[in-house]
Amino acid sequence: MRADAARNLDLVLRTGARLLAEDPATSMSTIASAAGVDRRTVYRRFATREALLSAVFMAKLDNVDLVFEQARLDEAPVQVALHRYVEGIVPVSRQWPVDMHRMMRGDPTAYARAREQSRRLDRFVERAVDEGLFRDDLPVGWLRALLDQVVSTAAHQFTDLAPPEAADRVVESLLNGIGSH
Known part of the structure; x- marks a missing residue:
């Protein structure tokens, strides 16, 4: 995995952990936005919120x-x-x-x-x-x-x-x- 891809994955996971702890219904788009990545980046890696x-x-x-x-x-x-x-x-x-x-x-x-x-x-x-x-x-x-x-x-x-x-x-x-x- 490229360094930038690994960094983005880590950002998405940590942001997802924080936001999902605050609100379990948080959308993938909201997580992507808060992580500073395009939502397509998140959906490419995780097909569903449950996968994330x-x-x-x-x-x-x-x-x-x-x-x-x-x-x-x-x-x-x-x-x-x-x-x-x-x-x-x-x-x-x-x-x-x-x-x-x-x-x-x-x-x-x-x-x-x-x-x-x-x-x-x-x-x-x-x-x-x-x-x-x-x-x-x-x-x-x-x-x-x-x-x-x-x-x-x-x-x-x-x-x-x-x-x-x-x-x-x-x-x-x-x-x-x-x-x-």
Whole structure:
């Protein structure tokens, strides 16, 4: 793929992610216009809005896989892996704000990948419990929900925080809570 074509594809996917997250009914023409490309460019690459949405989902999943690899969830010390994960996933969440639940309903391939990523993160949380970083008197599902919500809050409600600072705050909040000591 030529460099300009790759750049246009990336623009369309990122713009599509943002606009479709804001309004799932956004048209392909609106996405093309906002991305600064001709709508024929979008239609040449994606025959339907669903095809574009599927490509957006896959791009997000690819980025999540990269974060998992860089965080070394299975090998790095748990606290280090947690910080790396949060620092990496915050920008992914910001750049690819598409709804994971919608992705899971509409695209079986994306659904299967998202479920595997979720299981991998569950295993990491279990490892954090086993190694004493997270409490063992709370269900893993509860701990995972807290992790997901605090990360989402950092990514979408505190957009002024740079990813390293967001990771510092998320890890500090998860490990030490919010009560005064």
